[in-house]
Amino acid sequence: MSFVGGLFCLRACDSTKIQRPDERSAPRHHTPSNGFPRGRIAIRRSHLTTAMLDLEPRQLRAEHRPLLQRFYRAQQSRTRIAPEAECWAIGSPIAAGLCLTAVEGGWWLTGLLVHPARRRQGLAPCIVAAALHDRAGPTWLFCHPDLSDFYRRLGFREADELPACLFTRLQRYRRHKRLVALMHEGKYPTP
Structure with missing residues (x-):
């Protein structure tokens, strides 16, 4: 796990998920007042930089x-x-x-x-x-x-x-x- 731009980046072989530090234990179905769902946010691999994937x-x-x-x-x-x-x-x-x-x-x-x-x-x-x-x-x-x-x-x-x-x-x-x-x-x- 690494800290990237205020977000924790969890690395896995087949998927990468980003989780906000203050929302780790929030239920997935809850939506706060700002309209963004709490919990894990899956991002597409195409949006990751090579540095985030440790690829040199x-x-x-x-x-x-x-x-x-x-x-x-x-x-x-x-x-x-x-x-x-x-x-x-x-x-x-x-x-x-x-x-x-x-x-x-x-x-x-x-x-x-x-x-x-x-x-x-x-x-x-x-x-x-x-x-x-x-x-x-x-x-x-x-x-x-x-x-x-x-x-x-x-x-x-x-x-x-x-x-x-x-x-x-x-x-x-x-x-x-x-x-x-x-x-x-x-x-x-x-x-």
Whole structure:
């Protein structure tokens, strides 16, 4: 339990409830004169900040990389982690992850994935910001065209040019699925 903005925040695995300190023992059916019900007030997870859920993005050490691979498999993702990739994750157990690989002239972001129960809580922008913070050079990624608006909100734009290794990969991937190449230039703002 923690004290947040005058409210006690009770943490549980599947739900989070906020309870006013002075109303802990009030019956649930009683409505005071101000019109707000007393007792527990359930709030949607989408309204919680990552700080309230104790979710901090972190780079995984080599011995923890299998945890991210297991997370990808559990979400039925085909993402494979390259041996030279930096792995990033949020949560324990993992709620979101991504990989960054150094390529000619910059970085290649792959495998950004958020657990379905944790989507729309700001985890993806948070982990991207942490992973790209203070990185020199551009960052490229491939995504389905439906996701391009999401990445544009994070500062990515259509890539005019790709390093040779990414260009050949993109051509090979496009044989089986629709993809667009996006790029973020320079340093990412502070998370």
